[in-house]
Amino acid sequence: MPFSRGFDMPAVGFGTYLIPNAETSVAVSRALHAGYRHVDTAEAYGNEEGVGEGIRDASAALGLVREDVFVTTKLWPGNPAWGQPAKSRDATVAALEASLERLGLDYVDLYLIHAPFAGDGRLDQWRALVSLRDRGMARAVGVSNYSIDHIREIEEAGLPLPDANQIELHPWSQKPELVSYLQAKGILPIAYSSLVPLSTWRAVAGQDSAKTDEMTAEGASGDSPFKKLAAKYSVSESQILLRWAIQRGFAVLPKSTNPERMRQNLDLFSFEIDTSDMDSLARMDRGDGVAWAVGDPTKAD
Numbered sequence: 001m002p003f004s005r006g007f008d009m010p011a012v013g014f015g016t017y018l019i020p021n022a023e024t025s026v027a028v029s030r031a032l033h034a035g036y037r038h039v040d041t042a043e044a045y046g047n048e049e050g051v052g053e054g055i056r057d058a059s060a061a062l063g064l065v066r067e068d069v070f071v072t073t074k075l076w077p078g079n080p081a082w083g084q085p086a087k088s089r090d091a092t093v094a095a096l097e098a099s100l101e102r103l104g105l106d107y108v109d110l111y112l113i114h115a116p117f118a119g120d121g122r123l124d125q126w127r128a129l130v131s132l133r134d135r136g137m138a139r140a141v142g143v144s145n146y147s148i149d150h151i152r153e154i155e156e157a158g159l160p161l162p163d164a165n166q167i168e169l170h171p172w173s174q175k176p177e178l179v180s181y182l183q184a185k186g187i188l189p190i191a192y193s194s195l196v197p198l199s200t201w202r203a204v205a206g207q208d209s210a211k212t213d214e215m216t217a218e219g220a221s222g223d224s225p226f227k228k229l230a231a232k233y234s235v236s237e238s239q240i241l242l243r244w245a246i247q248r249g250f251a252v253l254p255k256s257t258n259p260e261r262m263r264q265n266l267d268l269f270s271f272e273i274d275t276s277d278m279d280s281l282a283r284m285d286r287g288d289g290v291a292w293a294v295g296d297p298t299k300a301d
Ligand SMILES: NC(=O)c1ccc[n+]([C@@H]2O[C@H](COP(=O)([O-])OP(=O)(O)OC[C@H]3O[C@@H](n4cnc5c(N)ncnc54)[C@H](OP(=O)(O)O)[C@@H]3O)[C@@H](O)[C@H]2O)c1
Pocket: 014, 015, 016, 017, 018, 040, 041, 114, 144, 145, 166, 167, 191, 192, 193, 194, 195, 196, 198, 200, 201, 202, 203, 204, 236, 238, 239, 253, 254, 255, 256, 257, 258, 261, 262, 264, 265, 291
């Protein structure tokens, strides 16, 4: 099921954060064989070469053409607060050229600013993205981890609004005000880290986040509300979390290197969560997300 907002994007994409470059080609190729037609990467993930290779391998085996696979990558904007200069307009253009080179593509379907870290340089980065769309190097352009204020800044400058905002969204972090604002403005919310409430979410050592041990124990408990819903609908907890997002009108980007989980995470259209369960899920919001180890990136100015 694609989302159509002036650009068609498959509602379920394959996430690649934390997949090392050397393992990415196989993972992406497996995902495309499983049926994914949308892959999400970023300059900061260090795996764009593997993504490109995986797409080429699977396309040759499956007879896919470029238009069959929707590819998203992201500009690392720099972050003066971390001692990294904000990328200028020219550096932003050069960053997409370098990403395309690593991916082995001549355009991406969606190019995002990874986070609102550039301070005074934020609007120049956005102007650069709009020019990249005009030049055909990105079919659609958007932002990630932007708050309402960050998007208003674009609006007040009289610039075109982003096509999408990729943000952490799951029943524990529902961001109702931001989501209503995005939907009112016709900006597609793309959910990342949908699986945070699972005990298996980034369970491998070194996969840092702000998720606490307490939250992990809760996700593992036998009476977790997601376990109960999974039993009721005869699906997995992961499918409940992803289906919740789809029913809220968000695209999702589940990441897994496990072929069975990859398949499961794509199988979201054979059941529907009923209204009373959607209402109870709506009451589980706890505020800010946990996917970034340093805290909520939308809070940076
Ligand atoms: N824009 C941003 O700032 C931003 C931030 C974070 C993420 N993202 C994007 O969003 C994608 C998804 O987010 P994410 O990687 O944080 O997390 P996620 O997709 O919500 O969850 C991935 C974790 O859940 C496990 N998992 C996956 N499917 C499962 C299943 N069916 N049952 C049980 N466990 C399962 C995975 O382990 P296995 O691999 O072992 O299965 C992994 O530990 C990223 O890969 C990236 O592309 C963007």
